[in-house]
Amino acid sequence: MTYSAIPPTKGEVLPAFLVSKPPLLCLELARRWVDDRAWKDESILMMTRFQPLLCAALLSAFLGPIVHGQIIVDDFNDGNDTGWTRSNPLAPFGGTASYAFPNDNSYRIKPDPSPNPAAFGSGRAGSFRPEVYTNSFHISVDLVAWDNFIPQDVGILAFVNTPGAGTLNCYVFSYDVDSGSMFLSRLDNEVAISMGSFDVDLDPTHDYRLIFQGFLGDMRGDLFDLTSPEFSLGAIFTRDTTYSSGPCGIFVAHGVADGGGIADATFDNYRSSPNTDVDADGMGDQWELDHFGELFFFEDEDNDGDGQTNLEEFIGGSDPTDPASLSGLAEASVTAGEMTLSFALVAGRTYSLETSTDLETWSPQPAAVFADNGAKGSLTLPTGGQSVLFGRVVATVD
Numbered sequence: 001m002t003y004s005a006i007p008p009t010k011g012e013v014l015p016a017f018l019v020s021k022p023p024l025l026c027l028e029l030a031r032r033w034v035d036d037r038a039w040k041d042e043s044i045l046m047m048t049r050f051q052p053l054l055c056a057a058l059l060s061a062f063l064g065p066i067v068h069g070q071i072i073v074d075d076f077n078d079g080n081d082t083g084w085t086r087s088n089p090l091a092p093f094g095g096t097a098s099y100a101f102p103n104d105n106s107y108r109i110k111p112d113p114s115p116n117p118a119a120f121g122s123g124r125a126g127s128f129r130p131e132v133y134t135n136s137f138h139i140s141v142d143l144v145a146w147d148n149f150i151p152q153d154v155g156i157l158a159f160v161n162t163p164g165a166g167t168l169n170c171y172v173f174s175y176d177v178d179s180g181s182m183f184l185s186r187l188d189n190e191v192a193i194s195m196g197s198f199d200v201d202l203d204p205t206h207d208y209r210l211i212f213q214g215f216l217g218d219m220r221g222d223l224f225d226l227t228s229p230e231f232s233l234g235a236i237f238t239r240d241t242t243y244s245s246g247p248c249g250i251f252v253a254h255g256v257a258d259g260g261g262i263a264d265a266t267f268d269n270y271r272s273s274p275n276t277d278v279d280a281d282g283m284g285d286q287w288e289l290d291h292f293g294e295l296f297f298f299e300d301e302d303n304d305g306d307g308q309t310n311l312e313e314f315i316g317g318s319d320p321t322d323p324a325s326l327s328g329l330a331e332a333s334v335t336a337g338e339m340t341l342s343f344a345l346v347a348g349r350t351y352s353l354e355t356s357t358d359l360e361t362w363s364p365q366p367a368a369v370f371a372d373n374g375a376k377g378s379l380t381l382p383t384g385g386q387s388v389l390f391g392r393v394v395a396t397v398d
């Protein structure tokens, strides 16, 4: 009996959009057709390979289940902001703001003009999640129905402390319509200290994604145009350790200092997580720190010389400093017309099954049934009629 084999491929540098959602460990199992169109359990070849599966990773970012504690996802498709705390710092002074859910699938925040711009500053409002992040945060949110003609600032707040007019302390990644720039700033008592910026003109016919993350003082803000999300429009990288803990959220403010106009922004697809990748190498920063003591090793290096790159070991959950520890071990069986692939479970991964008849084109199999058997997981799919079928497990980092 002969088998086709796939040479291992090296991990690839990931587009920045996939920061902390890199591709995946593929456990590829080849089965050959033998004797009377019957699957033979023993005719199995197992291979491991790593291959970027961008679509799967992207889909998972939107559709993946909320799997553990501090990962929060809200697409607002329930037409409400249950779980959020609305914040209007001018409320004590008579300031108002409205909150709405356009099409019952997005989140619009619209502060009214300030009751006294000279005394209290311009109109501004936001909404916060209650979850507290400490040392690390990864926040993603989309800007939709964008209006580039309202002078305003809009974006993400992280490590929020003492919210309120003249008291808010936090970090901010935001777009400033007036200057046509993204800014990464620190707010001390609501006074902004810019720590980096880049110029970009937003197109009101496009939707945008802001991603803001911080890990032990290293911070990174990225902007993406969702019509071509594989390319970052720009990134800001900086370091500051003034604040290290707090909840996070979104905001919009009228953009003219001491101005009396409105602000109006619509958000969608909010996601927050403690899992960061501020150096954009596809490997979780905490994992890098735990194993290497720092973030400065590369994803395509093989520090322990075991033939698997550091990125491969991160995705598969093995130790990148131990040559005896390898990723990608799996088992396969076919019984009663079902193919089952089992694999070592790693926390923070979502697994899915793909099949192919030619090892070229792979098709997602959302009907495959996932089972958590403790240390091992499995995916099971009915088979039938194929003369050759290959299966692989795709692990997407949450």
Ligand SMILES: [Ca+2]
Binding pocket: 075, 076, 077, 105, 106, 268, 269
């Ligand atoms: Ca939505």
Ligand SMILES: [Ca+2]
Binding pocket: 276, 277, 278, 279, 280, 281, 282, 283, 284, 285, 288, 295
């Ligand atoms: Ca990293």
Ligand SMILES: [Ca+2]
Binding pocket: 302, 303, 304, 305, 306, 307, 308, 309, 310, 313, 320
């Ligand atoms: Ca290695």
Ligand SMILES: [Ca+2]
Binding pocket: 304, 306, 308, 313, 318, 319, 320, 321, 322, 323, 324, 325, 326
């Ligand atoms: Ca290893």
